[in-house]
Amino acid sequence: MEPMTEPRYDWSVDEVLAIIERPFHDLLSDANACHRERFNPHEIEGAKLLSIKTGACPEDCAYCPQSVHHNNDLKPEPLMDRDEILRAAQQAHDEGATRFCMGAAWRSPTDRQVGIVAESVTAVAELGMETCVTLGMLTPTQAQTLADAGLDFYNHNLDTSPDFYGEIITTRTYEDRLDTLQACRDAGLSLCAGGIVGMGESRRQRAGLLQQLATLNPHPESVPINLLIQVPGTPLDGLPEFEPLELVRTIAAARLVMPGSVVRLSAGRSSMSEELHALCLHAGASSIFLGDRLLTADNNGDESDQAILAQLDTALKTLDPAATK
Numbered sequence: 141m142e143p144m145t146e147p148r149y150d151w152s153v154d155e156v157l158a159i160i161e162r163p164f165h166d167l168l169s170d171a172n173a174c175h176r177e178r179f180n181p182h183e184i185e186g187a188k189l190l191s192i193k194t195g196a197c198p199e200d201c202a203y204c205p206q207s208v209h210h211n212n213d214l215k216p217e218p219l220m221d222r223d224e225i226l227r228a229a230q231q232a233h234d235e236g237a238t239r240f241c242m243g244a245a246w247r248s249p250t251d252r253q254v255g256i257v258a259e260s261v262t263a264v265a266e267l268g269m270e271t272c273v274t275l276g277m278l279t280p281t282q283a284q285t286l287a288d289a290g291l292d293f294y295n296h297n298l299d300t301s302p303d304f305y306g307e308i309i310t311t312r313t314y315e316d317r318l319d320t321l322q323a324c325r326d327a328g329l330s331l332c333a334g335g336i337v338g339m340g341e342s343r344r345q346r347a348g349l350l351q352q353l354a355t356l357n358p359h360p361e362s363v364p365i366n367l368l369i370q371v372p373g374t375p376l377d378g379l380p381e382f383e384p385l386e387l388v389r390t391i392a393a394a395r396l397v398m399p400g401s402v403v404r405l406s407a408g409r410s411s412m413s414e415e416l417h418a419l420c421l422h423a424g425a426s427s428i429f430l431g432d433r434l435l436t437a438d439n440n441g442d443e444s445d446q447a448i449l450a451q452l453d454t455a456l457k458t459l460d461p462a463a464t465k
């Protein structure tokens with residue numbers, strides 16, 4: 141048997157770019173072979189997202205409908221209480237999700253807000269699902285509070301390459317994002333960190349994002365690749381449609397440079413064809429968000445997903461009964 145691809149942490153942008161630019165069939169074939177070393181190719185993970193605090197965010201992320209800087213019709217909602225979150229988590233559990241992700245439109249929560257979310261995390265973890273939250277920037281103490289509550293993953297995306305970042309967000313720096321990831325790591329949390337494609341970045345800048353992620357040691361255990369959802373009122377609405385096979389190349393390269401990480405086909409699926417889903421899953425993505433809503437935007441929906449998975453002879457991973465307390 142061939143030896144397993146061992147993770148490396150010293151990637152250069154040129155090396156990652158060279159992978160993205162490999163002849164398509166060679167890239168896909170190697171990415172699929174790499175995927176099979178550590179993952180079951182016939183199974184994917186179903187995660188469910190819940191927006192636990194919506195809109196009125198002071199950050200100016202150009203892609204985001206929840207920013208207070210952009211003009212859109214989104215109705216802000218305050219932080220949900222624990223029982224409401226738990227009800228949604230129970231429903232996600234009953235619908236077959238094995239991971240529950242809670243997102244809040246905050247720049248950086250207060251200790252009190254983190255304490256409230258931590259209580260919900262403990263309750264959701266008792267259902268046996270993997271837990272993930274994304275709340276913006278955290279202090280080391282806040283990261284520790286979440287870890288102590290039993291949180292599995294903290295999601296905090298780098299979003300794009302360092303040299304394109306300033307075109308997208310001006311209200312916090314790349315370094316701020318890396319600091320939050322480090323605080324989570326130091327608290328013993330697993331990391332969920334990825335980015336967005338289709339924001340007008342170059343191929344080299346997509347390589348730059350993957351290079352940043354793949355030089356974190358250890359790699360983020362979870363790497364969401366989001367395709368920009370163009371939301372009316374946001375500055376990125378109206379960009380040219382992203383070339384679908386470029387998404388496939390990005391996923392394949394993510395798979396190859398972070399061979400042990402779960403690559404997540406995240407936002408943007410409702411505009412993707414069945415064929416594009418098939419190629420992304422072949423290239424090494426193995427997790428999707430279930431249901432017809434992400435945080436605020438539309439998602440593919442279960443009916444369409446079931447049809448896609450049936451065509452691909454792929455099943456949703458089920459919960460390990462031993463994990464349910």
Ligand code: SAM
Nearest residue numbers: 203204244245246274275276297366368369407
């Ligand atoms: N406010 C927190 C933060 O930004 O760190 C957490 C929530 S934020 C909505 C989580 C992630 O969603 C962002 O980092 C971004 O990658 C993704 N996202 C937001 N709007 C998006 C869009 N229109 N299309 C694709 N991804 C999007």
Ligand code: DTB
Nearest residue numbers: 243274364406407434435436437
């Ligand atoms: C991530 O990388 N993608 C998810 C999750 N992390 C929190 C969020 C996608 C949000 C899409 C836009 C919306 O629903 O508002």
Ligand code: SF4
Nearest residue numbers: 197199201204207245
């Ligand atoms: Fe706020 Fe997060 Fe949206 Fe940026 S991505 S505007 S931080 S909710």
